[in-house]
Amino acid sequence: MKARAEAVFALPILGSWLVHAPLSGVSALVNRAALLELWGRMRGSRGASREVECLVEALERPDAESRKLDGDFAPGFLGIIPTRACDLDCVYCDFGSASAGEGKVMELGVAASAVDWMAANVSGRGGPLLDVHFFGGEPFRAPDVVDTAVHRGRAVASSLGIAARFEASTNGCFDDDRLAFVEDYFDAVVISWDGPSRLHDRHRPRKNGSGTAELVERNARALAGSRTEVCIRSCVTAEGLSSLEEAVGWCCSEVTPSAMDLETLKPTARTMEAGIRPPDPLGFASAFARCETIAAAAGVRLVFAAAELEGPRASFCPVATDTAIVDPSGRISSCYLNEADWAAAGLDLSYGRIEEGEVRIDRSAARRIRSLGERRGPCLSCFLRWSCAGGCHVENAALGSGGRLPASCAQARLIAAERLLKALGNRDLADSLFADLGAMEELAYRPSDTLASAASE
Numbered sequence: 529m530k531a532r533a534e535a536v537f538a539l540p541i542l543g544s545w546l547v548h549a550p551l552s553g554v555s556a557l558v559n560r561a562a563l564l565e566l567w568g569r570m571r572g573s574r575g576a577s578r579e580v581e582c583l584v585e586a587l588e589r590p591d592a593e594s595r596k597l598d599g600d601f602a603p604g605f606l607g608i609i610p611t612r613a614c615d616l617d618c619v620y621c622d623f624g625s626a627s628a629g630e631g632k633v634m635e636l637g638v639a640a641s642a643v644d645w646m647a648a649n650v651s652g653r654g655g656p657l658l659d660v661h662f663f664g665g666e667p668f669r670a671p672d673v674v675d676t677a678v679h680r681g682r683a684v685a686s687s688l689g690i691a692a693r694f695e696a697s698t699n700g701c702f703d704d705d706r707l708a709f710v711e712d713y714f715d716a717v718v719i720s721w722d723g724p725s726r727l728h729d730r731h732r733p734r735k736n737g738s739g740t741a742e743l744v745e746r747n748a749r750a751l752a753g754s755r756t757e758v759c760i761r762s763c764v765t766a767e768g769l770s771s772l773e774e775a776v777g778w779c780c781s782e783v784t785p786s787a788m789d790l791e792t793l794k795p796t797a798r799t800m801e802a803g804i805r806p807p808d809p810l811g812f813a814s815a816f817a818r819c820e821t822i823a824a825a826a827g828v829r830l831v832f833a834a835a836e837l838e839g840p841r842a843s844f845c846p847v848a849t850d851t852a853i854v855d856p857s858g859r860i861s862s863c864y865l866n867e868a869d870w871a872a873a874g875l876d877l878s879y880g881r882i883e884e885g886e887v888r889i890d891r892s893a894a895r896r897i898r899s900l901g902e903r904r905g906p907c908l909s910c911f912l913r914w915s916c917a918g919g920c921h922v923e924n925a926a927l928g929s930g931g932r933l934p935a936s937c938a939q940a941r942l943i944a945a946e947r948l949l950k951a952l953g954n955r956d957l958a959d960s961l962f963a964d965l966g967a968m969e970e971l972a973y974r975p976s977d978t979l980a981s982a983a984s985e
Contacts, residue, residue, distance in 0.1 A: 533571075541557070541957060542957065550837075550915060551840055551914060552588075554583070555948050556583050556586075563982060566584070567983035569584050601850055601889065601894050604850065604851055605661055606642060606646040606853075608660060608661070609663050609854065609856055610665075611665050612856060613631060615666060615701060615734060615735065616701065616732055617734065617737075620763060620794070620798065620799045633673060634854070634856040636672060639680070647684045651689070656691060657692070658681055658684070660694050663696075663697050668696070675709075694716075696714060697718040698719055700717075701744060701747075711755070722763050723768055723775035724771060727768050748760065749783055758785040760785045762775065762788065764791065765807060767804065769808070769812060772816075776822050776823055790831070790832055792806050793805070806935065810965070810969065813943050813972075817946050840914035840915070841917050845920060850898070854882060858883060859880070860880030862879070862897050863921070863922065873925035878893070880893075909975070909978050910941070911944070916937075923936075924936070932973050945958075
């Protein structure tokens with residue numbers, strides 16, 4: 529068989545088995561007898577039932593690529609962090625701090641050099657698009673840097689005969705002039721909005737303590753009605769879980785973004801001090817499934833980053849994909865998190881620097897970072913091995929060091945399994961799964977999804 533045994537998984541679903549082969553693009557719901565027949569065929573036996581033989585034929589399709597990089601260094605997009613500073617004081621944010629250089633702003637020459645280098649790199653390998661993403665802090669706190677990169681990018685892309693695309697992750701708290709600039713020049717924005725004002729204003733106040741929900745909602749509506757594609761990103765807490773459907777329903781009807789990304793709170797010392805906690809992972813997965821129905825009815829795609837199933841990938845994020853992210857000091861890395869976060873996880877994600885207008889790339893360091901896409905531990909036996917691909921490299925650096933799977937894994941596994949069941953036309957079974965706490969726990973925290981593990985039970 530072309531399908532490798534380690535690339536075929538089986539999940540227990542209320543007495544049935546959900547077989548999933550992500551590299552072959554195949555999923556099927558089978559009973560125990562068919563599961564054992566399939567395992568026998570994977571080991572070379574003959575004489576399986578017609579249904580199992582049909583499944584075997586599907587699995588014999590050539591495997592899709594898992595997008596592991598090889599060959600020349602080829603960054604897919606350029607990330608620019610104009611500043612780590614921000615005008616908000618979000619209770620769960622640990623991006624901006626004095627130790628991270630909060631007040632530093634990127635020199636305009638660094639921004640121009642980064643755009644020139646990336647455009648030449650794309651054009652040199654025959655690529656069609658200069659793709660630039662702005663991160664923060666809040667990128668629009670350094671408007672001159674953003675303006676320089678955008679106008680320089682458009683000019684150099686035009687001179688090279690390629691297109692230019694600009695995207696920003698933003699808190700959405702900008703005035704009319706900046707709103708007009710974004711509408712005119714940005715292809716996409718990711719706006720942070722945490723739900724009704726009672727939640728959003730508690731989570732994401734200004735530094736003087738005043739609320740921001742009204743301004744964010746105004747700007748999100750305006751941008752969603754323009755040429756700019758809008759994605760709303762919401763941080764879900766235990767408190768916010770009970771009103772999640774309300775929040776998604778309001779956003780889908782009042783803003784109508786192209787997508788809404790729900791991510792759960794990452795607990796820190798600051799969040800504990802503020803008295804906010806992450807949601808129960810099983811409860812979040814159930815609520816996400818209900819919200820997905822609400823969003824779909826409005827034509828909005830609901831996103832949970834670790835449970836997206838569009839195709840195989842070798843890495844969850846820019847790390848290990850050659851992405852070039854330039855911080856305010858001119859350092860080039862593959863991650864927009866603070867360097868202190870990498871160090872705490874035992875990682876070095878830096879591989880270059882821009883100095884005096886020259887871009888210097890350490891290709892050996894870039895190759896070393898590529899190898900981080902080769903995940904180990906429990907990820908190898910998880911059915912999301914090529915979907916979640918191990919999650920955040922920094923946050924999950926210790927994954928597999930022992931004990932039960934973390935909440936981040938549990939909720940991703942449940943959401944992805946529910947999506948696979950619905951794609952197979954088994955919505956009722958998906959609903960039954962989420963109504964059975966024991967079945968949810970069995971699936972959420974299962975240590976191995978390999979076909980061999982399932983067959984041995």
